[in-house]
Amino acid sequence: MVRPALKPLSVAEYLETEQASTVRREYVGGQVYAMAGASQRHSRISGNIFALCWQMARGKNCRVHQEGMRLLIGENERSDTEKAIYYPDVMVVCSKPITNDYYETEPCILVEVLSPTTLAIDLREKKLEYTRLPSLQTYLMVDQDSLLVRHAWRDAEGCWQEQDLAGDGVIPLPCLESQITLPQIYQDVFA
Numbered sequence: 001m002v003r004p005a006l007k008p009l010s011v012a013e014y015l016e017t018e019q020a021s022t023v024r025r026e027y028v029g030g031q032v033y034a035m036a037g038a039s040q041r042h043s044r045i046s047g048n049i050f051a052l053c054w055q056m057a058r059g060k061n062c063r064v065h066q067e068g069m070r071l072l073i074g075e076n077e078r079s080d081t082e083k084a085i086y087y088p089d090v091m092v093v094c095s096k097p098i099t100n101d102y103y104e105t106e107p108c109i110l111v112e113v114l115s116p117t118t119l120a121i122d123l124r125e126k127k128l129e130y131t132r133l134p135s136l137q138t139y140l141m142v143d144q145d146s147l148l149v150r151h152a153w154r155d156a157e158g159c160w161q162e163q164d165l166a167g168d169g170v171i172p173l174p175c176l177e178s179q180i181t182l183p184q185i186y187q188d189v190f191a
Contacts, residue, residue: 027085106135108175
């Protein structure tokens with residue numbers, strides 16, 4: 001049996017239906033995809049990173065969000081079928097006024113905690129989309145099952161660099177004028 005093709009939603013339709021949805025959904029090219037729930041480790045890791053970034057952001061012109069705020073990619077330069085809306089696990093936005101109550105568009109830090117169900121999307125699709133954002137300086141892909149963080153950052157020439165960190169690794173966060181360590185990220189996670 002052939003299934004009928006779903007009519008793509010516009011960004012406006014997605015945002016309207018997302019407000020009433022009991023399930024969080026991400027939007028990619030006019031289609032919506034339900035998100036899986038988080039594990040205890042996932043929640044603790046993202047909570048640790050959020051708390052650390054929130055503390056670092058105090059007194060600065062920055063906002064820190066944890067997994068409930070949407071990120072709209074391609075707001076003005078793409079058609080709706082080329083746009084994406086994700087829920088990063090942690091997002092930091094600095095020096096940009098609030099223009100919409102339901103999404104951000106110019107983060108300087110994005111964090112995804114990797115799980116078996118999201119690993120491929122976080123390492124490929126989201127990485128590709130996130131690193132196209134001119135405002136983004138740091139993208140952290142954090143393993144929830146071992147002490148390992150893939151750190152991607154934009155260098156002084158604007159090129160993306162990447163490094164896997166383990167153990168006592170230190171990660172600079174330029175837009176917060178600070179740094180974060182792996183022991184801080186994984187505090188009380190494997191205890």
